[in-house]
Amino acid sequence: MKPHHFLICLALALPSLSSCSQQLVRVKPYERGVLAKPVMSETLDPLQKAMTEHAYFSREASFGGGGVGGGGCGCN
């Protein structure tokens, strides 16, 4: 595809897509009551998450664990 063809396609696609975006459901800040419920949180049990992460970090130490640091001795 030539560059100007691509631009024309983009120019045609963007207005049509942006008109679609008006139809999307946008949750307003004052409508987030359901999203704020504890059941909607990423982790239901913070303690369980901490323990799982610790086990993963200890086991995967040679790989760098859950962080971005280098490998270790696995003695955490």
Place this chain on the structure above:
Amino acid sequence: MKTIITLLALACSTLLSSADAAKVGQQMPKLSQLLPAATLPNTSGKVVLVDFWASWCGPCKASFPALNRLQAKYAAKGLVIIGIGVDEDAAKYKTFAAKMGATFSLAHDSTHQAASFFSPPTMPSSYLVDRKGVIRHVHSGFQGAKTEAEYVAEIEALLGK
């Protein structure tokens, strides 16, 4: 090429455009029209602080003691505070309102009529309206003592006018 650039600019502007929110300098409509079911205090000729809150919002909870202090200090001087609860569940609104012990007026915006007019950018959001009914300050969120100090300065300036 020019047409393409124009089309792209148009598309971007449509993508970025958002719903009209209440802005500084705008005249506030009568709250009794936005909240027909609520019993509201007389706001004519008064400085009004309209605060949007919800029972599920942590900072809203933190803002109540500060709003109570403002009410105690400035109500006699001509400040009216109206806390608009946007909970969909009426029971949660009532429980939260009773628990917080608000000394200022509260109203339930169950149909989100007022919320959709003001379109608060965050929860909580508040609008400080002068004696003529013009929105003078918009507060987005509540940051404890910092926001309270801002409220005090702005309210004193508006009451002095």
